[in-house]
Amino acid sequence: MATPSNTQPLSPAQERVYQRLLEHRRNTGEMPDLSELARGMGVHYVTLKQHLEALQTKGYLTFESRGRGRSPRLELPAEATGIPLVGDIPAGSLGIASAHVEAYLPNLAASGALRSDFALRVSGYSMADLIQPDDIVLLAALRPSRSGQICAVRVGEDEVTLKYLDSLPKGQYQLRPHNPDYPTVTVHGSELSIDGVYRGLLRGSVAESLLLPN
């Protein structure tokens, strides 16, 4: 079940509540109190609660009451909060289709300047020893800002590969592996699509302990 569970349409009021929740989490990093949020939106507590329950049954969040007096547990699912770990992107599928998502990495969103947009599990040895198989590489969905950066790229309809990307004259690019056993290839920009720029990596036990399953 790779597709996110929130596919059902939202009524206008539910949409408002949901957007408000996302916004509050972006701003404060935490979930608001029900009463506070209700006041802020100009509706009654009960109304808001009903909307939250509707959002829960539609799969947009989890809303677990803990009894009178205690704040309820209110959580956005990993799809909305974490950055996706993409397994292998097959030929042709650009962007990160919601399929092929293996897991999510939470808690890496806060630092604005160095944000990462998605993660990739490395499979080959073309960047060894710098980057090993099974490392989890973090990528930002940007154009590289200068020549020589490590990027996740695809040539034609092939799979995604991780290489140094050198810019050559006449719109040509060089895909240069770190491992000298692999060939450096030169392609024209029209054949090349750049999925992301390398931002960092996780290796070993850290990787596994940070992942939250899909």
Add this chain to the structure above:
Amino acid sequence: MATPSNTQPLSPAQERVYQRLLEHRRNTGEMPDLSELARGMGVHYVTLKQHLEALQTKGYLTFESRGRGRSPRLELPAEATGIPLVGDIPAGSLGIASAHVEAYLPNLAASGALRSDFALRVSGYSMADLIQPDDIVLLAALRPSRSGQICAVRVGEDEVTLKYLDSLPKGQYQLRPHNPDYPTVTVHGSELSIDGVYRGLLRGSVAESLLLPN
């Protein structure tokens, strides 16, 4: 100010409360409700609150009231919850003295089997390209379970270094770098102290975004 701020002695009841908090966080990963905790300890809410305020003034935790009806913000400081990132351990100081702690990595404690006990910022090229300078290496304070594992070791009074540790006959050990430009040295076990076994690493933006300052 590298020393942890909680140096003042605790009275018996305060100690009980503090231990209970640590235990609760280990088990559940979250902080308890005041009322619930008070019931569980067989004391009244007000008493517990007084102890928490005392712990706050002594620097063992932060306890921020949010007004009537709302659960107060209750947090253990990084010293108690995260794993320490040790800068450079100078000659002779074994263990992780509370000095030399640069920052803490949170949220990596939960996975029991693959736990890490401390982290080290890499400074040399002896394990390049596998491990780069400025990488943050996670280590478990254990004896290596087999020959050939990467370990953080010290020879005599030298600084900590990261090397493959091979076990040779007659109590000899071989410290083998990954980078062939560096020499492999052989020492006797009596000259060698093993600080930790390699568990994984962080590189790049992830590293910076996970750190919480000391």
Add this chain to the structure above:
DNA sequence: CAGGACGACTACAAAAACTATAGCATGGCA
């Protein structure tokens, strides 16, 4: 002995969360 800390309690006030019930509007359907 006075003063202060420590640990505990009672009593009351304010806020949040839960429950139950009901009032409208809209749209589908027999």
Add this chain to the structure above:
DNA sequence: TGCCATGCTATAGTTTTTGTAGTCGTCCTG
């Protein structure tokens, strides 16, 4: 048209938690 389900809102009353204020006894110390 009448009926019913659904979505959205509101009122009223109850339980629980949290916060504030004040009291009481013990123990240690100057």
